[in-house]
Amino acid sequence: MKTPEELVARFREEGYKVTPQRQLIFRLLNGNTAHPTAETLYEVAAEQMPGISLRTVYQTLSELSAMGEVQHIDLGSGAVRFDPNVDDHHHVVCSTCGVVHDVYVNQTPLQFEGDVEGFAVHSTRIVFSGECAQCAHLSA
C-alpha cells in the first residue's frame, strides 16, 4: 500500500479533496496487517477523531478500493474486511479466533477440471481455514 503522503497526492490527482478524516484513515491503514472491517477501523478512528462518522469510513474505504489502493476481502464472516496489501496474495483464517493472515501460493495459475468449457479466469482467490498456532496451543 502507498504511504499516507502518496495517497494524499493520489487523491488530489484524481480530483478528490483531502480531508482530515481521509488522512486519518490513510494513516490507520498504512502498514495495517490486521485486515480490519469498516467497523473496526471506525472505532479506532473515532478515538482519534470523535465525531467522525461510520458512513465516512465506509465511503473512504470504497474510494480506496475503487482506486485499487486496498483490497476488499469477503471471508464469509459477516463483515467485509479491508487489506492494504494489494499484492497477488491469499489468506489463511483461523476458524476459532478469526484472525486473518496474508500468504503467498506459488503454484498458481492452478489448473482445474470440470464441465466448464472456455472459461477465462481473471482471478483466483484461495482461503485456507483451520486453527492458528495460538488457538491450537490454548485448546491443548
Add this chain to the structure above:
Amino acid sequence: MKTPEELVARFREEGYKVTPQRQLIFRLLNGNTAHPTAETLYEVAAEQMPGISLRTVYQTLSELSAMGEVQHIDLGSGAVRFDPNVDDHHHVVCSTCGVVHDVYVNQTPLQFEGDVEGFAVHSTRIVFSGECAQCAHLSA
C-alpha cells in the same frame, strides 16, 4: 448428494420429522447444479407449495448443512448459496452473469508461504473468477 429417499431415512434416524416442506426441498436440491440461494429455492418451492415460508427453507437448509448433506458456499455475492455436491471441490464464478460451476483441482494440498507459523489447515476454498464462454461470446 443423497437421494430424497435417503434423506428422508437420514432425517428419521436423527429424530427429525419428515414434513412435506422438507421433502419438497429434498427434491428441489436433488441433482441441482445451479447453486441456488435460499431465496431462489424458496421461489421454486412456493410455486409447488404455496404457503411455504422462506423461514422454513432457511431452516431446512441449515439442517442439511449441519448434517453435511449440502455445502454452504459464500462467494461474496451477497447471499449464501447451497451446493448439493459435497465432494471436495471448488468453484468458478462468471463475474458477468454470476453463474457458478463446480470444478476439481488436483494440486491440493497447496503449500503457502508467509508469516504464519504452526497453522493447521482444515480446509481450502478456491474460487476462480472470470468470464464464462457464454458471456465472452455475447460481448465479442
Add this chain to the structure above:
DNA sequence: TTGCTAGTTCGCACGACTTGTTGATTAGCA
C-alpha cells in the same frame, strides 16, 4: 381411529452490515 406431545412451520420483527439521501459545511482554487 383418536388423542397426545414434541418437534415444525410460519410470520413478524429484529440484528448486522452496508448504502442512499439530504441539508449544512468545507476544501480547493482563482
Add this chain to the structure above:
DNA sequence: TGCTAATCAACAAGTCGTGCGAACTAGCAA
C-alpha cells in the same frame, strides 16, 4: 476572500439471515 462543487454526519432504508412465540402436525401409542 469568495465561489462552487464535493464532503460530512445523521437519518433511514435495503438486504440477508435468525430469534421468537403461537398455531399446527408428524409420529406414535392405545
